[in-house]
Structures are given as C-alpha cells and as structure tokens.
Amino acid sequence: MSRLIVLDTETTGLSAENGDRVIELGCVELFNRKLTGNDLHFYFNPERESHEDALKVHGLTTDFLRDKPKFAALANDVVEYLRGAELIIHNAAFDVGFLNKELELAGLPPLREFVAEVTDTLAMAKAVYPGKRNSLDALCDRFGVDRSNRTFHGAKLDAQLLADVYINLTRGQDALLIDVSTNEPTIGAVEAVDLRSFVLPVLMATEHELAAHSDLLGQLDKSSKGQTLFRQIDVQGQNAVA
Structure with a gap:
C-alpha cells in the first residue's frame, strides 16, 4: 500500500508560467485511512508580491514571507517527503x-518522476456529484466537515480539511470490505453462517x-445526455416482467 499525502499550496497568483510562485x-500523511502526524508545512519567500486577489484569499503578506526560506533551499526536503507517495490534491x-515549475527552477525533476500517482479529488467529486458545486468549501459542507476556523485559505489547514473530505468521498469503496491490513492476530476460525435462516x-x-x-x-440524465444506466436497467427489468 502506497503512502497517501494530501497536499495543498498557496501561491502569489494564478500563473506559474508568468512568474507566480x-x-x-x-x-498531511494518511496510512490505512488514518492521519499519521507525519506532516510537512513550509512557508516560502517568493521574492515577489502577491496579486491583490490572491492576497485576499490567503492573507500571507510580503512582510510575513520576507524572512522565510526560498523554495529551492527546501526543494530536496520536499522531494524526499513526497517520494513514492500517492498525492491527493483538489484541482x-x-x-x-x-x-513542477518550482522544481524546475531548483534544477530537480517533475513530480511524475518520483511520486507514485496523483489523484484529483475535484474530478472524483464531479463524477459522484455531477452538476453540483464541488469546491472544497462545498464538499466540507456536504460531508459535515468543520471549517469554522478557516478565515483565510491556508495550505496546511486546507490539506487537513481535504483529508477528511477524501475519506468521506472514498468511504463507499471500503464499506463492505474487511480490513486485512491490520497486524492483530486472528482468533479462531471464521464460521460460515447460513443466511437462508434469516x-x-x-x-x-x-x-x-x-x-x-x-x-x-434527472440530474444524471442531463449530465449524461439521456444515457443514465439506471433507467436502462429499469426499463429492461420491466420488459422482462411483462
């Protein structure tokens, strides 16, 4: 089982190619769907001002970031922490x-060369809730994840919220499976039960x-242009009965 690292960033703006940093x-690290506490959190000096709109989102001023290390100084630490992990990222x-741009500037390879996989929770949410709002805030509200202390967007806080959202998004995949990854000893044999007696x-x-x-x-019909599988199965079932 690969390590899961739930990851978020804050940036000076929207375009890495145009110089934003x-x-x-x-x-935050998850193992067996549990937080391990083996987290990573860095602030960086971007050597440039944040755009006004970005500053309203994250609230990280130039004065606050002035004495922080540059990304290149910590790039190897970032690479070693993420190496071999599956990254869980929203959008x-x-x-x-x-x-990837920061790694390039630091003379290091892109993420795809040292992480196992990247999973996009925004794409997952759109597949599960087509036509709905699927921002991190909307998903927190949908799953009852407490975000009351989120005045500004912060990478560490957002990663923690996203970890909770991810567990909720994927809960149905594991609900009927027995967890065979525990190290607890098995006591006795499992006895078969005849369900016909119930x-x-x-x-x-x-x-x-x-x-x-x-x-x-109706929402699925709209997003699938009338190709909802459930309706096709329902119609086939009615024809079989008839």
Missing part, C-alpha cells in the same frame, strides 16, 4: 503545475425519498 506548502492540475424486512421508499431519487436521476 508557491508561498506555502501543506501536506490537482493547478498545484502540480506550480510545484428473514430480512423490506422497507419501502417514502414519497420524499422517491422524489429525491427522481431528482437525482
């Missing part, structure tokens, strides 16, 4: 583009649940 890097193209109750959907289901199918 990384001013903060925040990373990954943005952060990867900036980090009578399972059938709970009918309420009108509210049916309406919510219909609304979701």
Whole structure:
C-alpha cells in the first residue's frame, strides 16, 4: 500500500508560467485511512508580491514571507517527503503545475518522476456529484466537515480539511470490505453462517425519498445526455416482467 499525502499550496497568483510562485506548502500523511502526524508545512519567500486577489484569499503578506526560506533551499526536503507517495490534491492540475515549475527552477525533476500517482479529488467529486458545486468549501459542507476556523485559505489547514473530505468521498469503496491490513492476530476460525435462516424486512421508499431519487436521476440524465444506466436497467427489468 502506497503512502497517501494530501497536499495543498498557496501561491502569489494564478500563473506559474508568468512568474507566480508557491508561498506555502501543506501536506498531511494518511496510512490505512488514518492521519499519521507525519506532516510537512513550509512557508516560502517568493521574492515577489502577491496579486491583490490572491492576497485576499490567503492573507500571507510580503512582510510575513520576507524572512522565510526560498523554495529551492527546501526543494530536496520536499522531494524526499513526497517520494513514492500517492498525492491527493483538489484541482490537482493547478498545484502540480506550480510545484513542477518550482522544481524546475531548483534544477530537480517533475513530480511524475518520483511520486507514485496523483489523484484529483475535484474530478472524483464531479463524477459522484455531477452538476453540483464541488469546491472544497462545498464538499466540507456536504460531508459535515468543520471549517469554522478557516478565515483565510491556508495550505496546511486546507490539506487537513481535504483529508477528511477524501475519506468521506472514498468511504463507499471500503464499506463492505474487511480490513486485512491490520497486524492483530486472528482468533479462531471464521464460521460460515447460513443466511437462508434469516428473514430480512423490506422497507419501502417514502414519497420524499422517491422524489429525491427522481431528482437525482434527472440530474444524471442531463449530465449524461439521456444515457443514465439506471433507467436502462429499469426499463429492461420491466420488459422482462411483462
């Protein structure tokens, strides 16, 4: 199992190619879907002013960053921390583009040459919630992740929030699986159970649940241009009964 590093950056602006720089890097490590505490957090002196709009987002002033190290001075530490990990990033193209530019300026290879994989949680969220708002703030609200202390965007805080969001986004993938990665000893043999002896109750959907289901199918119809798989299966099932 590869290490998961949830990563976020703050920058002086929106374009690395036009000279904007990384001013903060925040990373939190997950192992077996648990925070390990093996985190990484740096501020950098970008040697340039932040754009006004960017400053309103992160609040990191030139005066605050003036005595911080330059990215190149810590670039090798960043590479060694990320080496071999799967990176979890929201809107990954943005952060990867900036980090690759900083690595290039430091004379180091791009991320793809030393990390295992990059997973974009924005793309994941769009696939799960098509047509919905899928910003980090929106996902925190959707999953009940507390962001009450988030006055400004900060790379470390946002990485911590994203870690919680990622666990919620991927929870369904693991819900029915037994965790075989624990080191706890197995006690005794697992006894087979004949499920035929159980009578399972059938709970009918309420009108509210049916309406919510219909609304979701309508959104899927719109995003898939009428190719919703559920409706096709439903129609086939009705034909088979008929």
